[in-house]
Amino acid sequence: MSHPSDHVLRSKENAPTRKLETSAAVLNLQKKNLLLGMKPTSENMAPAGKPFPGSSGTVIRNATAAMRPPNKLGPGASTSAAPSAESKFPKPLMPPVKKATSEFVAPAPPIKKPEVVTKQKHPASGSASSIESSAPVASNSGTSADKEKSKTDTQPQKPKKTWELNNFDIGRLLGRGKFGNVYLAREKESQFVVALKVLFKRQIGESNVEHQVRREIEIQSHLRHPHILRLYAYFHDDVRIYLILEYAPQGTLFNALQAQPLKRFDERQSATYIQALCSALLYLHERDIIHRDIKPENLLLGHKGVLKIADFGWSVHEPNSMRMTLCGTVDYLPPEMVQGKPHTKNVDLWSLGVLCFELLVGHAPFFSTNYDETYKKILKVEYKLPEHISKAAAHLISKLLVLNPQHRLPLDQVMVHPWIAAHTQ
Numbered sequence: 394m395s396h397p398s399d400h401v402l403r404s405k406e407n408a409p410t411r412k413l414e415t416s417a418a419v420l421n422l423q424k425k426n427l428l429l430g431m432k433p434t435s436e437n438m439a440p441a442g443k444p445f446p447g448s449s450g451t452v453i454r455n456a457t458a459a460m461r462p463p464n465k466l467g468p469g470a471s472t473s474a475a476p477s478a479e480s481k482f483p484k485p486l487m488p489p490v491k492k493a494t495s496e497f498v499a500p501a502p503p504i505k506k507p508e509v510v511t512k513q514k515h516p517a518s519g520s521a522s523s524i525e526s527s528a529p530v531a532s533n534s535g536t537s538a539d540k541e542k543s544k545t546d547t548q549p550q551k552p553k554k555t556w557e558l559n560n561f562d563i564g565r566l567l568g569r570g571k572f573g574n575v576y577l578a579r580e581k582e583s584q585f586v587v588a589l590k591v592l593f594k595r596q597i598g599e600s601n602v603e604h605q606v607r608r609e610i611e612i613q614s615h616l617r618h619p620h621i622l623r624l625y626a627y628f629h630d631d632v633r634i635y636l637i638l639e640y641a642p643q644g645t646l647f648n649a650l651q652a653q654p655l656k657r658f659d660e661r662q663s664a665t666y667i668q669a670l671c672s673a674l675l676y677l678h679e680r681d682i683i684h685r686d687i688k689p690e691n692l693l694l695g696h697k698g699v700l701k702i703a704d705f706g707w708s709v710h711e712p713n714s715m716r717m718t719l720c721g722t723v724d725y726l727p728p729e730m731v732q733g734k735p736h737t738k739n740v741d742l743w744s745l746g747v748l749c750f751e752l753l754v755g756h757a758p759f760f761s762t763n764y765d766e767t768y769k770k771i772l773k774v775e776y777k778l779p780e781h782i783s784k785a786a787a788h789l790i791s792k793l794l795v796l797n798p799q800h801r802l803p804l805d806q807v808m809v810h811p812w813i814a815a816h817t818q
Contacts, residue, residue, distance in 0.1 A: 556628040556637065561589060568645075572596045572606075573633070577640065587625065590636040594629075605706060610636065612682060613705045620673035622693060622703045641701055643694035650689055650752065657755035660786055664816035666692075667749050668808065669700040674745065675804045677708075678738050684708050687744035688722050689751065711737075723767055724757035728796050731768050739798035745807070746793025753782055758794065772796075785812035 564577035567588060573596070578589035597606055613624040623639040643649065646666070650656060658666070670692070677684060684702065691704040727743035729736045750758040758776035761767040770776065774796050778787050789812050792802035807813065 554626075556626055556635070558630070558635065561587075563589065572600070572602070575638075578637075586640050588638040588640045590638055592634040592636070594632060594634060597634075606634065608710075609705045609708065612708050612710060616676075618673055618676045619699065620669045620701055621676070622695075622701045638703075639695070639701070641693035641695040641703070643696075643698055645690055645703075646692040646694060646700065647689035649694060650755070655755065658752050660753065660783060660812075661816040663749065663752040663786075664813050666700050666752060667745065668813050668817050670702070670745065670748070671804050671807050671813075673700075673702050674741050675808070678741070678804065680710075681738075682708055682710050683738045684741055684744075686722065686725075687741060687748055688725050689748065690722075723764055724760055726768075726771060727798070728772050728774070729798055731771050737798065739801055742793055742801040742804070742807075743795075743798075745804075746790050746801075749786070749790055749793065750776065750778075753786060754779060758790075783812070785810075785815065788812070 560582070561578040561580055564579065567575040567577055569575075570590075570592075573590065573592040575588055575590045577586070579586050592606065597603055610624065610627055613622075614627070617623075622641065625637040625639070627634065627636045629635060650658065670687070674684065674687075684705070684707070686704065686707040687702075691702065693701045693703040695701050725744045725747050727736065727740045730740065747757055747759075759767050759770040761770060774794055776794065778790070789802070789807070789810050792810075793807070795801045802810075
């Protein structure tokens, strides 16, 4: 009778266990550790009940189980059935390595790429299902933002409005200037009423003020304030330059002053105009713009009599330097200009004081029959107030008409002066 061969393949269920052998190996290992003085501590043991970093949620109960080979062969694993040495004997516990390995380092947060949601019919049921793809979007598809951008780039841009004289119906003459005239005009398409300022290039060139005109347009076109006249746009032809300006129906402040019975305003009306002008000058000075030509002729009255600064022909943008140009009207020249000294935005404070005097009295404080006499009065700050001027108004004028520019009352303090506050509430 033949004996069964020892090489018969047995099923996994009937395989003999190696429990006793493994237990003996663990006991030998512990004895060895005791002899070497390397007791296993909690730092050397894998934490019980916590997933191993990088695993898919498998909980490791003890150190022995951590070294157990997987039951299933993964992709790329060895297909050999022979057990390895690691599967027979557990590895000895080693002190933890302080230097982190790659599997313990937290990965950098991935860069989120735009996801495209596409509708696709299920091959079996034929119903529409939402399929999310986190793969990089192909360049030919693009995100919705990219599509909108490409759509905008491909579309022809709307051309800028180009103005010409044929766009307007020209009305009556509103005023005359050194280099041209101002006309009432109406834009044909919108029926919007404007003031059209016409400047002659030949006269500008003969006077060498091309830079001044260019500066006036550049400054006024960027200003947005209720007490500053708007410059909407400009255009030109071979002969003229046209400025499309806001229309002020009540004309200049000078004409309104002359129309008064005594050729002067009362204190309430004067304080209202000074406060409005002070607000506009604050706006200009905050933007380093000096007007340098404040006078009733350059101030217009819009709807409901709102004061507006109109002419910026002598204005300048000077953030860091002082000016030397002698400019403006003689009666309104500050002492530093008369003396030929450098000047700053404080010249507008002097002009504000002169205007306040003229609105209350009816003429400028240093008015004289000749220029030399006017200059002398300005340098001496020599003026005389009539008796009907209140003490509060006289105090404000005295704080603005000061020889030293640095000692003039600042605009923010003018706004809260008792005389202004009493008449503008």
